Structures are given as C-alpha cells and as structure tokens.
Amino acid sequence: MTEALIAGIVVFVLATFIGVEVINKIPPTLHTPLMSGSNAISGISLVGALLVAGDRNWSLSVILGLIAVILATINVVGGFLVTDRMLQMFKKKEVKA
Amino acid sequence: MNELIPSGAFSGISSAIPSVIQISYLVAASLFIIGLKQLGSPATARRGNLIGAVGMLIAIVATLLDRNVLNYEVILVGVLIGAGLGAVMAQKVEMTAMPQMVGLLNGFGGAASALIAVGEFWKVIHSGAVPPLDETITIILSVLIGGITLTGSLLAFAKLQELVPGAPITFPLQQPVNLLLLLSFLACGGYLIADPSSTAVFLGLTALSLVLGLLFVLPIGGADTPVVISLLNSFSGLAASAAGFVLGNNILIIAGALVGASGIILTEIMCRAMNRTLANVLFSAFGSKQSVSADGGATGNSQDKVVRSIDPDEGAMMLGYAKSVVIVPGYGMAVAQAQHSVRELADQLERLGVEVKYAIHPVAGRMPGHMNVLLAEANVPYTQLYDMDDINPEFERVDVALVIGANDVVNPAARHNASSPIYGMPILEVDRAHHTIVIKRGMNAGFSGVENELFYEDNTVMLFGSAKDMVTKLVAGVKEL
Numbered sequence: 384m385t386e387a388l389i390a391g392i393v394v395f396v397l398a399t400f401i402g403v404e405v406i407n408k409i410p411p412t413l414h415t416p417l418m419s420g421s422n423a424i425s426g427i428s429l430v431g432a433l434l435v436a437g438d439r440n441w442s443l444s445v446i447l448g449l450i451a452v453i454l455a456t457i458n459v460v461g462g463f464l465v466t467d468r469m470l471q472m473f474k475k476k477e478v479k480a
Numbered sequence: 481m482n483e484l485i486p487s488g489a490f491s492g493i494s495s496a497i498p499s500v501i502q503i504s505y506l507v508a509a510s511l512f513i514i515g516l517k518q519l520g521s522p523a524t525a526r527r528g529n530l531i532g533a534v535g536m537l538i539a540i541v542a543t544l545l546d547r548n549v550l551n552y553e554v555i556l557v558g559v560l561i562g563a564g565l566g567a568v569m570a571q572k573v574e575m576t577a578m579p580q581m582v583g584l585l586n587g588f589g590g591a592a593s594a595l596i597a598v599g600e601f602w603k604v605i606h607s608g609a610v611p612p613l614d615e616t617i618t619i620i621l622s623v624l625i626g627g628i629t630l631t632g633s634l635l636a637f638a639k640l641q642e643l644v645p646g647a648p649i650t651f652p653l654q655q656p657v658n659l660l661l662l663l664s665f666l667a668c669g670g671y672l673i674a675d676p677s678s679t680a681v682f683l684g685l686t687a688l689s690l691v692l693g694l695l696f697v698l699p700i701g702g703a704d705t706p707v708v709i710s711l712l713n714s715f716s717g718l719a720a721s722a723a724g725f726v727l728g729n730n731i732l733i734i735a736g737a738l739v740g741a742s743g744i745i746l747t748e749i750m751c752r753a754m755n756r757t758l759a760n761v762l763f764s765a766f767g768s769k770q771s772v773s774a775d776g777g778a779t780g781n782s783q784d785k786v787v788r789s790i791d792p793d794e795g796a797m798m799l800g801y802a803k804s805v806v807i808v809p810g811y812g813m814a815v816a817q818a819q820h821s822v823r824e825l826a827d828q829l830e831r832l833g834v835e836v837k838y839a840i841h842p843v844a845g846r847m848p849g850h851m852n853v854l855l856a857e858a859n860v861p862y863t864q865l866y867d868m869d870d871i872n873p874e875f876e877r878v879d880v881a882l883v884i885g886a887n888d889v890v891n892p893a894a895r896h897n898a899s900s901p902i903y904g905m906p907i908l909e910v911d912r913a914h915h916t917i918v919i920k921r922g923m924n925a926g927f928s929g930v931e932n933e934l935f936y937e938d939n940t941v942m943l944f945g946s947a948k949d950m951v952t953k954l955v956a957g958v959k960e961l
Binding site for chain 2 (some may be wrong): 385387388391394395396398399400401402403405407408409410411412414415416417418419420421422423425427428429430431432433434435436437438439442443444445447448449450451452453454455456457458459460461462463464465466467468469470471472473474475
C-alpha cells in the first residue's frame, strides 16, 4: 500500500470517530433533519465531480463528471434547503401560523 | 496552463493556491463537524444546517481554484441546472413525502460518487497509463458503494412513492442468487486488479453493483423502511469517502466518513427500537410471511374475544371529559395527511382543559423522526412530543390514549408473548392507560403480520375509518361539548 492510501485511511478512521462522538446523543425529534442535513453534506462528492468535469478537453470522463456535478448539486442544494424548511417548523412555543 | 506562467510575480500566487485549497478544505471540514454538532439540539439546529452549507460553499469555491478545473462554462451550466432542480424539489415536497425526498437525494449522492470513479477510471485508461493497484481497488470500492446506493435508493424511493408495491418482494433462491452475484463481483474485481486495463470487466463490475443495489432493497419494505433509509444515508457518505480515496481528496474522505457515521448511528437506533439485528432486517424479508397471522402467532384464540367499536361522538365524549390524553401517531396518520386535524383536535381538547401529549415511537412512520416532522409542520411545539422512554411510565395515569394509524408499536404481545415475531420489541404501553381509542381502517394485521392483542383488551375501543375522517369528526364532536 502506498503512503497516500495509508494517510487516507488514517483520516477516514479519525473522522468516523469524530462523527460518532458528535452525533451520538441526538434527540429523536431531530432524526429527520439530521438525516437530510448530513445527506446534504454527503453531496461533498460535488467537489470530486468538479475535479473530474474540469478538464478542458471533451471526453467521456468530462461528460460523466458533468452528470455527477448536476446530481451532486441537486443533493447539496436540495438537502440543505429542505432541512432548513423543516427546521423552520420546529418550535418550542406555540406560534399562530 | 500553470506551467506556462513564467516565473516572477505570478508564480508566488499560483504556488500558494494548493495550500489555500487545502486550508479551505480544513475550514470546510471543521464547519461540517460544528454544523453536525449543532444539528443535535433543537435550539441550534437551524444554525447548524446553515454552518454546514457555508462549509460546503467554501469547499466548492476552493475546488474551483484547482488548476485542473478549467471548464468553467460547462461546470456553471451543470451547477445551475442542479441548483435549480434541487431548490424546486426542496420547496415543493410535501412533509409527508420527506422519506422519498431523502431517499432520492441519497441516490443522487451515490450516483455522483460512482460516476466520479468511472470517470477517473476512464481518464486514466485513456491517458494510456495503467492505474496502480491501490487506485484500482479504491475505484472498484467506489463503484460498488456508489452503485448500490444509487439503485437501492431509487428502489426505496419507488416503494415509498408506491410506484412499486411497498411490501417485501421475494423470489425463490433469493439468497443464493445474491451470494452468486456478490461472488461474481469479487471475481471480476480480482480480475480487474490483475488486469486494470480491461474495460469490459470494469463495465461488468459497474452493472453488477447496480443490480446488487436493487436486490438489496427488494426484500425490505413497509415498516422496516426507516432502517433501509438510514443505511442508504450511511452508504451515500461512504460512497463519497470512497470517491475521496480515488481522487486522493481529504475533504471527500472526511465529510463522507461523518455522514457514514451518522447514518450508521441512526440505523442502529432504528434496529434497537425494533429489537432486531441489522442482518435480520436486511435478509429476513420480515412481514412477507402471511402464515404468521394465520397460525395465530400472537393471539391464538382471538375469535373468542370481542372487539368494541364506537362512533366518533362517543369518542369525542371520552376525550372531552378526560383529564389527560396521549396521542400516539403512526404511519396511518402520515398516509391520511391527518396531522393538521390532529393538531386541531388537540387545540379543542386543551380548550376544555385536557392535558394533551404526543407519544412518538422511534420507528413510527417511514424514516427516523418522520412523525416529529409532520407534527412540527402542523405547528405542534416539540416540547409536547415525548419519546418512548419518557412517556411509558406515565400511561398508568393517562385517561385516554388515542392511537392514530399505529399498530405493531403498540402491540402488548411484544411484552409477554415469546412466540410472537415482534416479541421483545419496545412498545408504547398504551394498554396501561385507563382507556384506549384506536383509529384504524379495519382489523387487518400490522406490517409484522401479527394480530394486535390491544384491539381485544377490555379497555380498548375501535373507531373504524380513515385517520383524517375520524379525527375531523372527533374535532366536530369535541367542539359541541
């Protein structure tokens, strides 16, 4: 295995532990927003898609990358917006709509 | 392009760019962690989501500075299309359809990750190079996880949207077929590692992972959906991580790992709330065996027992003259879109001085927290919603428990009938309340296929009809008290 791969695995394992620690105590009321919010974060693949689609010369790779850009952007934008829309509705006190 | 810039004033700036990108990724990763942390408390959740979005924006802008990203016009078009579609979806989606929405978005994320891996493979092969061993392995993994996430999520979406039957779908030799496909995937993977230039084998691998995604979700359905949605959520994160390994990009690895962890935690919570292992949920095709109810798994002598049915006016009377009422919503409330009527009923009861609480089972509905979102939409303050562990000790003192479209999660058989398939599952103990009113369409068994003992208890009465109709009639009845 190369050093880059090892370094990647180190980052992955540590990030997983952070994720578990940060998310562990979440109240059930917020399960859905957590899911859609974290779902939006998984749209980070947009960064990878940009790198693949960024080539000046048209090729199959660029086309696949472009499709990935579109799908990942839907994931990111849709995910964050719908989470915000949901969280807007969570209120502690009664408010007349 | 970069190599063409002569040394001098510009080289200082351009050589700093890679560091700027890496630092921006670090900032973005930190913001994701802070955002997720804040998503964990109702008071800060909205800000947490915003912080996550800012992190994403920073990561994206930083990536555009990368010297390999030159195709700005094309990228802009792609981003605009995606942002437009995403925004419209987020605005239009009904709150009851949130499980479908999350399912679909999971699928898109998975697809993007798989496409990155395929695109990268293509790029390397066409540059005439042979991908090194570790890149081949990460590409294979990325295609596998991304592909499964894509088709699995699309099928889960189709089931929730009722484009295909929501019940578990099984066929003969299902497990052997799955195992065979998995083995072929491993064989193809091994071949590709030995000969990374074989495009045909690579395409075969891609196709296999897409089929595996379908087969994985096919036998899971109905009330087990919260588990599968959580798991696919985790997969969409792992797919991004895998793509990060392919590209050697830390922000993808970190963000993907965070989402992977969050999805797995939710999956575990859902499994625990049903007292079943993940393997059991994934492979047992729970709820597809009708024989369970036929052999009377729960109540062998249900024929001897009597079900008492009442009309809405009588129900309104019971509720209106109670001191305390606990409402237990289930998927039936979501299907009937009855959350607003439920809220109206609670308002009317509170007007009469009745104390109203809501009891939410962790797996009620079709995704984790589904009921909470619907009640929030209907303007119910979240302080009135109680988790299972908090409300169960209170049922003994509750005058009326009103069950709306929930079934297995209130079946007392889970507590004492060791032969029942749902034995050991934690339930909302509505049978301990002085009276229980169950709103239900008919006497059909719940998703588990088990008859519900609750319906035959002496202090249980049934209100037969759709959740929305019945609750609306209850509201009218309570208004006249």
